[in-house]
Amino acid sequence: MELTTIERAPADAHRALTAEQIAAMCRRAFGESAVVASARELGGGTFNTTYLVSLAPAQVEERRVILRVAPPDSAALSWDEAALMRRELHVQPYFAGLSTLAPRTLAADFTRQLIDRDYVFQTLLPGERWDDVADALSPAESLALWEQFGRITRTIHGTAGSAFGGPFPVPEFPAWSEAVLYRLACSLRTMAGASLDVTEMAAAIEIIRGGAAVLDEIREPRLLHGDLWLFNLLIERGAEGPRIVGVIDADRAFWGDPMADWTMFVLSKSASPDNRPLYDRFWEAYGRPPQTRASAFRAAAYEAMNVGVALPWAARHGHGDLVERGKRELREALEALRRLRP
Template sequence: MDFQPIERPPNAFQQSVTPEQIQAVCHRVFGPGARVSSAVELGLGMYNTTYRVTVAGRERPVVVRFAPEPERQFISEREMMRNEYATVPHLAVIAPLMPRVLAADWSHDLIGRDYLVQTLLDGVPAPDGLRNYPRPAWTAFYRRIGEIARTVHGVRGPGFGPVAGPVYDTWSRAVIASLRDIAADLESVGLDAADLRSAAALAAEHSAVLDEITEPRLLTGDLWTVNVMIADGAPEPTITGVLDFDRTLWGDPAADWPVRLAAAKQDERLAFWEAYGERDRGPAASWRSSLYEVRHLGGVRLELHRHGRTDDVRDSYARVAAKLAELA
């Protein structure tokens, strides 16, 4: 087997598996005669460990994704791969853009980690492919992102919270639980989480504002350039696939990651709103958006800590403080 892992420090969050484990997975999924000829680790993602695997006799490579070991997962990120798997039936509205799941295994009897085997999407990662186009041409890309987000947000759910649960009867309860989980995770690694605790208290105090959201909608969780594939060599950036829906939840579309990033800069991404539609800019919606930003920043702080970016972790406190001032 041509095995090409990404070399990382021994204490890195993402950990490779062994060639023997990849071969064992393919024996289970494709049969005892399946022989892996190559396994190349893909480095765009920052959570799961992902390989492009070529099995002799199969026309196309497949993607094999391994979740972190259970003991390495934060409370706020528990069993995200299982959450993604539970979301697949709800993503039928964008099925042509999605990889197909060939196998899912939560048994841990081959390796002590959840894993998924999926089809390989056509195209090149958008962060690489977009560089081949002048920036004004990127508007087509962001317009399409807006269309996809709007389509996913049209899917209605049974309650609020992660698709795989726990599901809450009100949006305020889901938001408060999320803020408290992130705070607990920050404290578990020795970081101050008083600001996230304060945000949770404000959410409880102003629960009526959150509970103006009465209809749970499907949120993508992480839809943006890093999780998008585009056609190689097309006249304009053309999306061929979207992936990694492990952070999906039922809630307020305004709390979704693509809405946050589309609003972050006044540049080509303004085309997002042409397809998605105008945002609610009323006082209640603005208050909720500030709270959602605190939640996003808390999750980002965890990610920064995980990857050793101590200066950025420190800077996150001032950004959260500014948003808390808007909520008071």
């Protein structure tokens, strides 16, 4: 087997596998006669260790497959990173509306018998990451992709669930406010553990708790991707223009108000005159939500919720500029909550 790995820092959550481990995992997944021709570690991800595996000869329908391996339990993980792979596998059937855009799971093994980590084999999707080639696209090509992005996001949010929060093993709740407050409480603890000042987060939580009835105007849980942005969209460029051909890394998916999805948070925080035409095309395809005082209160609550996840991550990974930005955005969210409190 030809094995290619990426050299990483000792503190990195990624952990390389040996050729013997990969061969054993492939035999378990595809049969004892499976032979691995090559395995190449892929970069770009921030959590799982990922390989492009080529099987020889073609003993399975998919000659080239993706192997994703979760970090070991010994890795320093925050509450929102625990059991990500198990959560993704649990929620994957609900992404059926995306049809061929979502990878199919070919095999999954959570027994810890071969290695002390969870892992899955998935189909290899075509295309290249949108953010890798965004600067090479023409304005017309970018507009077309942002329109597709809006339609895809609407498709994901069109799937209804039976409870808020989750998916298993994350707790599920009958009311949206309970799911939001659970996530905020977890973030508060994580921020404290990262030696971040939690005064403003604690104040935001108290206002949000007092406005629980506004959150609970959201009565139907909808599927949220949790991490959908250009780096998790694969595109192909052809004679008829670019098209999105893959939606990946749905391991942070959960159930809630579509306006709480990470996509909506990034759209609101990165808007500028330069990208306004692109974002307008997204919203035209998605459908602009009505703007009310209640929706503005919820938006401020979701900003605090999303910043609560991003801030300790930035602190843990030594991104001082992102820490300062997160503090500023949390302060802005708190000011909005005070202004809009019911």
